[in-house]
Amino acid sequence: MTQRDSESMIRLEGVGLRYGSAEPVLRDISFSIPSGGFRWLLGPSGAGKSSLLRLLYLANRPSVGHLSILGQDINAATRRDLPPLRRQIGVVFQDFRLMPHLSAFDNVALPLRLAGRPEGQIHADVEEMVRWVGLQRRASARPAELSGGEQQRVAIARAVIGRPSLLLADEPTGNLDDRQATRLMQLISEMNRLGTTVIVATHNESLVQRYPGRSLRLAEGQLINDV
Amino acid sequence: MSKRSLLRPARFDDLGLRRALSDRLLPALVAAMTFLAALTLAGVMVASSVAHHWQTGAAAILTVQVPQPGTDTAGGTRLDRVTTLLRGSPGIASVRVLSSTELAELLRPWLGNATQASALPLPAVLDVRLSPGTTEPDPTLQGRLSEVAPGTFMESHGLWLQRLTTLARSLQACAAAALLLVAGVGAAVVAVAVRAGLAARRDAIDIVHGLGATDSFIAGQFANRATLLAAAGGCLGAVAALPVLLALASLASPFLDTLPSDALLPTLPMPLWISLPILPLAAAAIGWLTARVTVHRWLRRLP
Structure with a gap:
């Protein structure tokens, strides 16, 4: 780990990504985000936002270039090194990615259970989080019984329940009404203020204007702006 | 919020494997394998007993002719x-x-x-x-x-006894090979079932993997389920084999020292009584090991 890695929560140097033998979806991406930083991730559909997020939540490794997350050199990390890192990363997926056979409560509790938290300590935290996202009456419902907005709130609760060091969100307000979207952005801002590094990918320019911050703009797999 | 409905049960199914690894097909196939294993095991023991019988009985006899x-x-x-x-x-x-x-x-x-x-x-x-x-x-x-x-001519029974013993040992070796084959087929059955379960739960595995689940956790979930189903199948197979073995023991009793032919109910040799309860344990062990190896190998494709 270099000195610069230890100072940065995220560092990419010349990172590219291709799936199999297809054309690269990301090319020569370089940027860094310090611990506690905030970035909007902007760009049209197909620009590579989701692929970049996949690299950041360690669903893929870079095809070329150097990636460091949470001070860990991902290129050199073994498979055994990655699960503890993933537990420090909260992700809100655009398609929610909830476990269909688990209740809303159990979906939210899942990261804590995977981290080995004793069952007795889980209940109160999850209950509080479920209440915070306004799903206390729907806690025992399965995802198929929830509306899109409710599912998104479960996904958000699951992403933040473990107080992650890095929070990644892909269109997190896409299925929320204005009131819920505002509450979510307040939560994200508060987590960021308390030290969580945050990256939010969105198409929603009005949301960006309401919560101004630095942004990374992608186009055709390349970073065209980091302001 | 009702606490009662939200408390995690003892056997919580994180990956939804109760549906992915059916409690019908796998136990039925393992039961069939265990049934065959029990019969093969009986064959091994009968061959061993016969060989011992011949060696300790007929081996000790000489015939001497005095013209x-x-x-x-x-x-x-x-x-x-x-x-x-x-x-x-x-x-x-x-x-x-x-x-x-x-x-x-x-x-x-x-x-x-x-x-x-x-x-x-x-x-x-x-x-x-x-x-x-x-x-x-x-x-x-x-x-x-x-x-x-x-x-005067002395005839030792050694030659034909040697041939009979070789035959008995060959039968034992064949039965042991068949036992290994049954165990191998049983492992293959579990591996196929686990692979089907992995395919059915691909999305769930991706999710927990992304949330920081270790390979051991995921493999452990599959192994626990496979062990339970294999043990259930093993018990079924062993119980099904028992009446067949008792019937065979009844038929074989006149030829073997160890089996009383005049007993009201036929009985099995003690090693077989000991081995029968071990079969479900062996099936469970094969299920556990096969599931873990299969899942660990499959997970290598994930980053």
Whole structure:
């Protein structure tokens, strides 16, 4: 780990990504985000936002270039090194990615259970989080019984329940009404203020204007702006 | 919020494997494998028992033929000299001269009742038993017998016994190979079922993997489920095999020392009684190990 890695929560140097033998979806991406930083991730559909997020939540490794997350050199990390890192990363997926056979409560509790938290300590935290996202009456419902907005709130609760060091969100307000979207952005801002590094990918320019911050703009797999 | 409905049950199904690994097909296939394993195991034990029976029984017998047994010599009749020599030889437990009636019975299939007329010059036949622990007679015995009564012929049962023992050992080896084959097929059945479960739960595995689940956690979930189903199948197979084994034991009891033929209910050899409960445990162990190996190998495709 270099000195610069230890100072940065995220560092990419010349990172590219291709799936199999297809054309690269990301090319020569370089940027860094310090611990506690905030970035909007902007760009049209197909620009590579989701692929970049996949690299950041360690669903893929870079095809070329150097990636460091949470001070860990991902290129050199073994498979055994990655699960503890993933537990420090909260992700809100655009398609929610909830476990269909688990209740809303159990979906939210899942990261804590995977981290080995004793069952007795889980209940109160999850209950509080479920209440915070306004799903206390729907806690025992399965995802198929929830509306899109409710599912998104479960996904958000699951992403933040473990107080992650890095929070990644892909269109997190896409299925929320204005009131819920505002509450979510307040939560994200508060987590960021308390030290969580945050990256939010969105198409929603009005949301960006309401919560101004630095942004990374992608186009055709390349970073065209980091302001 | 109702606490009662939200508390995690003891056997919480994080990956939804109750549906992905069905509680019907896998136990049924494992039960069939266990049933075959029980029969094969019985075959191994019967072959072993027969081999032991032959080795400790027939191996200890010699047949000695003394032509012209009644001819007098310096030390008595030829038969007396042979009998005296045999009784004084090391490794001989008993010597018994077959009666003329017993000889006639032995020859009846070939000569009919002609022997009863004593028209034929029959040799004396001695039934010689070796001492316990002795399987072969003293190698010099034939020479010494010929010295005291020329023409005396000693037949050791060693050759045909060796062939029978080789046959029994071959049967044992075949049965052991069949047992390994059954275990291999059982492992393959579990591997196929687990692979189907992995395919069915691909999305759930991706999610928990992304949330920081270790390979051991995911493999453990599959292994626990596979172990439970394999153990259930193993119990079913062992229970199903029991009446068949008892029926076979009943048929085999007249031929084996270890099985009392006159018992009201047939019984099984003690090693088989011990092995039957071990079969479900072995099935469970195969299920656990196969599931873990299969899942670990499959997970290598994930970053």
